[in-house]
Amino acid sequence: MKIFLKISVILTIIAGSLSAVCKSETNRKVQNIETFARLYGYVRWFHPSDETQEIDWDKFAVLGVQKVENIQSTKELRDTLYQLFSPIVQGLQIYEISKPENFNSNILLSPDANAKAVAWQHHGVLLQNDRSNIYRSVRANKNDIDKKNESTVVFKNTNPSSVNGKKIKFSGYFKSNKNGAKLFIQHITPMSNDNKQEVHIESQDWKKYEISLSIPNETYYYITYGFKVDGDVEVWADDFELLVKNGEKWEPVDTVNMGFERGKISDYGKPVDDWDVITTLHTFKVSDEDSHSGKYCLKVNYTGKIFERIPQFGELIREPIGNSLTCVVPLTLITNNTATYPKTEASSLVRLKSEISNINFGSEFNPQVNLASVAITWNVLQHFFPYFDVIDTDWNKVLGETLKSTLENKRKKDFFVTLSRMIAQIDDGHGIVSGEQMYHLPIRTEFIENKIVITASNNTELKRGDIIKKIDGKPVMDTLDAIEKLISGSPQLKRHRALNILGSKLDSGEIHLVIERDGEEQNRTISNSYNGKSVFFNLIDERQYLSKTIVEIEPGIYYINMANSTENDFDQKINVLADAKAVIYDQRGGSRLSFFHVIPYLIEEPALSAWWNIPQTEMGIIDHYNLATTVGESTAGCNGNVNYINLPCGYIVMWTGMRVLKHNGSQLYLEGFPPDYPVNKTIQAIKEGRDEYLEKALEIARNR
Numbered sequence: 001m002k003i004f005l006k007i008s009v010i011l012t013i014i015a016g017s018l019s020a021v022c023k024s025e026t027n028r029k030v031q032n033i034e035t036f037a038r039l040y041g042y043v044r045w046f047h048p049s050d051e052t053q054e055i056d057w058d059k060f061a062v063l064g065v066q067k068v069e070n071i072q073s074t075k076e077l078r079d080t081l082y083q084l085f086s087p088i089v090q091g092l093q094i095y096e097i098s099k100p101e102n103f104n105s106n107i108l109l110s111p112d113a114n115a116k117a118v119a120w121q122h123h124g125v126l127l128q129n130d131r132s133n134i135y136r137s138v139r140a141n142k143n144d145i146d147k148k149n150e151s152t153v154v155f156k157n158t159n160p161s162s163v164n165g166k167k168i169k170f171s172g173y174f175k176s177n178k179n180g181a182k183l184f185i186q187h188i189t190p191m192s193n194d195n196k197q198e199v200h201i202e203s204q205d206w207k208k209y210e211i212s213l214s215i216p217n218e219t220y221y222y223i224t225y226g227f228k229v230d231g232d233v234e235v236w237a238d239d240f241e242l243l244v245k246n247g248e249k250w251e252p253v254d255t256v257n258m259g260f261e262r263g264k265i266s267d268y269g270k271p272v273d274d275w276d277v278i279t280t281l282h283t284f285k286v287s288d289e290d291s292h293s294g295k296y297c298l299k300v301n302y303t304g305k306i307f308e309r310i311p312q313f314g315e316l317i318r319e320p321i322g323n324s325l326t327c328v329v330p331l332t333l334i335t336n337n338t339a340t341y342p343k344t345e346a347s348s349l350v351r352l353k354s355e356i357s358n359i360n361f362g363s364e365f366n367p368q369v370n371l372a373s374v375a376i377t378w379n380v381l382q383h384f385f386p387y388f389d390v391i392d393t394d395w396n397k398v399l400g401e402t403l404k405s406t407l408e409n410k411r412k413k414d415f416f417v418t419l420s421r422m423i424a425q426i427d428d429g430h431g432i433v434s435g436e437q438m439y440h441l442p443i444r445t446e447f448i449e450n451k452i453v454i455t456a457s458n459n460t461e462l463k464r465g466d467i468i469k470k471i472d473g474k475p476v477m478d479t480l481d482a483i484e485k486l487i488s489g490s491p492q493l494k495r496h497r498a499l500n501i502l503g504s505k506l507d508s509g510e511i512h513l514v515i516e517r518d519g520e521e522q523n524r525t526i527s528n529s530y531n532g533k534s535v536f537f538n539l540i541d542e543r544q545y546l547s548k549t550i551v552e553i554e555p556g557i558y559y560i561n562m563a564n565s566t567e568n569d570f571d572q573k574i575n576v577l578a579d580a581k582a583v584i585y586d587q588r589g590g591s592r593l594s595f596f597h598v599i600p601y602l603i604e605e606p607a608l609s610a611w612w613n614i615p616q617t618e619m620g621i622i623d624h625y626n627l628a629t630t631v632g633e634s635t636a637g638c639n640g641n642v643n644y645i646n647l648p649c650g651y652i653v654m655w656t657g658m659r660v661l662k663h664n665g666s667q668l669y670l671e672g673f674p675p676d677y678p679v680n681k682t683i684q685a686i687k688e689g690r691d692e693y694l695e696k697a698l699e700i701a702r703n704r
Helices: 002-046 057-068 074-085 346-357 367-384 395-408 412-424 476-484 491-500 567-572 574-578 595-601 618-624 683-688 692-702
Strands: 093-096 116-123 136-140 151-158 167-176 181-188 195-201 207-214 222-230 235-246 249-254 276-278 282-287 297-302 316-322 325-330 332-335 432-434 443-448 451-457 467-471 510-517 520-527 550-554 557-561 582-586 642-646 652-656
Touching: 002 057, 002 074, 002 116, 002 316, 002 325, 002 367, 002 395, 057 074, 057 346, 057 367, 074 093, 074 325, 151 235, 151 249, 151 297, 167 181, 167 222, 181 207, 195 207, 222 235, 367 395, 367 412, 367 642, 367 652, 395 412, 412 432, 412 652, 443 491, 443 683, 451 476, 451 683, 467 476, 476 491, 550 692, 557 692, 567 574, 582 692
Parallel strands: 557 582
Antiparallel strands: 093 325, 116 136, 116 332, 151 222, 151 276, 167 207, 167 235, 181 195, 181 222, 235 249, 235 297, 282 297, 316 325, 432 652, 443 451, 451 467, 467 510, 510 520, 550 557, 642 652
16 A cells, blocks of 8 residues: 555656646747747848848748747857848847847948948838738838839829719829829729729929819719829929819819918828828928919929938847847948848858748648747737737737747647737737638627627527527636637727627537526527628627618608618718708618718818828717717727738738827727717517617607
8 A cells, every 4th residue: 555655656746747847848938939039020120131121031930930949048049049030130139138248330331432321111010012001111211122113192082972974074283303103083982993094294394184084873982083103203283173074064073272272281190281192202392382373382202211210320229038138130221222231141141041941831730830920920019009008918928928828729720719819918909810710609699787698599499588698508708708808809899799709619510508588597509500790790680670771760860771871872862861850870780881971961161080190080070070979889999090910820910000099189999989878778678679779869869
């Protein structure tokens, strides 16, 4: 008996020892990859050498993980990192914090007296080379091949309803120092952008350019018009006209600041008053020098820079990167328009490229590729996510936690969950990881009276008003909480989206439910094969008027289902809507009819966003100008243009790349816009098939 006891103790000690060793090895591996990841981010997005432009950065990330993950000493890690990065990072230093080194910028000086400083500038961050992308990343003073044709567009949009079935004419006066600009007018629809006319601007003296376009009957969306400048071109513009032909007469459609006579850059953030601009490498000046007529004209000039200031020679990153190491990465190099200086030793760069070329990855489960994907994602958000100051997240801690979790994953779907949990911690309503199929229950659920209630069902065994008590043996609130931890956004958006996919899984099969109906608990086993919903939307709905567009639901009170109605539907009803006692706009199913189309009919004076350096928001305009009474729940608290990270693992991460504030400059992120009349749903109303949101809206409308 004693012998067996001793053996048992020995085995326990050995097992405990092995566990400690495994934990220590995991921690060291995580720390090594963290250190590589931090240096990777500084180099990829901030060191401006030509050599960094020759690298496949996704494969480089995988190579880096492979090289550092099993290193056992700080010295070996430092030497490995230096050998890996030095062929592309001139002036790189990596040293132990306890042994600081001086940096001598003279080693980066060029013998060319005409050389210029080159450094990165980021407007957001360009992650895909898509010309329609509003984000830009350029090396200032370095005409990269894919940047030579950087375009700037100065334009306006107009509602086409007033020109349906008519001919319109757009003209302007221009002069240009070289070819590379053109006047354009285009009819944009969701299905096609083909209806377009343009003319090239070639004159070096003031000359009128004119184009015309026929607009189809019953058109919708918008018409855009303006001029485009490509590359290193200087253009002067003045005296625009947009006319529509009514019978035999040409009449103006737009007269607002068409000659730039306001004579100033906008007070509210636009580069030019009442004109929109998409640009990176051009500057704008409302000039009183040699206008075509009047006092002012617009001058567009190529700079090769996004911002006026670039990092000066000698500026650098000096930051700790983990494992008691500090890195030094120069932010600025010298270029002679042929190459950045100094050039890397050719053999070391060839060796690095050869190693990178041997990296292969597909869509299958690959732990090293997954670890590299975490490093890439963390860095993009670390350097370019605009809301870290308003969220309570230790992003440095998240890196280590996510790497550790990634090492524990056994299949690719596990990593999808890990990456989703990582993105959830930035509380970004646009923060979504895509790339895996989910399998859903055929129901809609809502949180009502502190219970999870089925409010619509496509399965005969479940009906409206049923209360879900358990899912697969777990209390339903525990299941909901677990889903919310994988969803990014404000608390109200996390809850809404978690309810959208309650019971959903990454594997198909059956889900076991315990429901309460009429006070009694019942068991149900339901297939999760339904595919008509996602984290964003749930198409299962039993609301009244779900299939309608615009309906008069009581005398003088109209209801508009914005998910079904088009701008054409709205325009055809505009006269009766104008005389209506009240109009109820229902946006709960999405919005095919944009509020931007509706807002001009609700105002008498222009409604402007106070922060034109960011996207305007529909609810922001409605809230700020009190254009409507709102009923329901708070909005999601997220707006701004999204950006995308295409990862080597095959997943895509969507995130908010632009900061948005309310009109008064206060915080929008996470908070959203609360309704004027909040509505708390009841289980009894759900059972009776009543729409309490619509009931409240009707109550308000009747009392107007």
